[in-house]
Amino acid sequence: MLTRLFPWLNQGMAVLRKDLRIEFRTRYAYSALVMFAVTTLVTVSFSVGGFAPDTDIAAALLWIILFFSAMAGLSRTFVHEEETGTVIALKLAAEPEPVYLGKYFFNVALLFSLSILVVPMFLVMLNLDIAMPVAFVAIVFLGSLGLAGASTILAAIVAKAGAKGSLLTVLAFPILLPLLIGAISGTRSTMSGVSMELVTPDLGLLFFYNGIAVVASLLLFEYVWND
Template sequence: MRNIFTLVGKEITLEWRNKYALSGVFIYVISTIFICYNAFRQMIDPQAWNALFWIILLFAAVNAVAKSFMQETRGLQLFYYSFLDPQQVILARIVYNSVLMTVISLASFGFYTVFLGNLVADVPMFLLGLLLGSTGFAAVLTLVSAIASRAGNSASLMAVLSFPILLPLLITVIRFSRNAMEGFSWSVNNPHLLVLLSLNALVIALAYLLFPYIWKA
C-alpha cells in the first residue's frame, strides 16, 4: 500500500517537473473548446452541448493517458520489474490517471461554461457524473495504453483499441449527465449511476487481474 502512494507521489512530481506535458493537455482542451465555440457560435441545444462536452473530454483523455506507459525508458521498466509488484504499478497508475483526468475534466467544464454557457440544472449531480466518467476513462485507458506500449505502437493503435471499449462507459455517462442537465431527480438517474459504478469496479478489477500478464510480455 505504501508503495502505491509513493508511486502516485512520484508520478505527480514527475508531471510537475515536465510541465509541458500537462500544459499541453490543457492547451489542447482549451483550443478545442475555443474551436467549438467559434464553429457553433450559439449552443442552444442541451443535448448537443452535453454530447460535445463528452467528446472533447474523450479525446483529451486519450491524449492525456496515452503517454502513461509510453514515455518510460527501458531502464525504468526494468527497475519497476525488479522491485515492484505489477499490481502496485497498475493501481498507482490508475489512481494517478484518475486524479489527472478529474482535474482536466473539471477545468474543461470551467472553460466550457465560460465559452458555451452553463446549461446544467443539477450541478452536483453533473459533477458526480464527471468524477465517475473521469475515473472510468482513466482506468480503461491506462490498461489500453499498457497494451499499446507493449505492442510498440503509437497513438493510433491506442485510439483504435480504446474507442470501441469506451463506448458503454461513454453512452452511460452521457445519459447520466443529460439527466443531470435536465434536473431530473436522483430516482430517475439511479440505474445509470449503478451502471457507472459497476463499470468502474469491473474495469479496475479487470485491469488489476490482467496487468501482470502484460507486464511479463
C-alpha cells in the same frame, strides 16, 4: 484480503509520488492534455457561435472533448517508462499490481485536474445552466474515473506494442463506449433537470463499470507488464 491490499496501496502511492514528481519537472502530459482540451473546446465554442446548443448536443460535445483529451495524454506514463528504459528498474522495484495502482491513481489525478479546468470553461463558453448541479458533478466524477480506469491497462498494452500513434484511441473507444453512453445520457438528464429517477440508472451503470474496469485491470495487468 485487506492485509494483502495494504502493501499494494503503499507501494502504489510510492509509484504515484514518483510519477507526480516526474510530471512536475517536465509538465509534459498535463500540458498536452490541457492544450488539447482547450483547443477542442475553443473550436467547438467558436463554431457553435453565439447561440447556446440544446442539452442533447452539449452533453455529447462535453464527453467528446474529455474522451479525446484523455486519449492524448493517458498513454504518456507507460510510453515514458519504455522510452527512457526505466521500465526494467520499475519491474525490479515493485510487483505488477502496485505499479498498476500507481499509474491508475496518476491518470485519475491527471483527468480530475483536467475536468476541474475544462468543465467550468465549457459551461461558461457555451453559456449553459445546470439544473441538477450535485448529480452533474457526480456524473462527471464517475465518468472521469472510468475513463482513467479502463484506459490505464490499454495504455500499457499500447506502450508494449511500440506506441503506435492512434492505437490507444482505436483500442479504447469500443471498451469505453458503455461508459460514454451512460455519461452522456446522465449529463443530458442533469443539464435539463428531469427527475432524479432518470439519473439513477446512469449513475449505477457508471459505478459498476468503474468497479469492473479496475478489478479486471488488476487481474490482467500482470500479463501485460511481465514479458
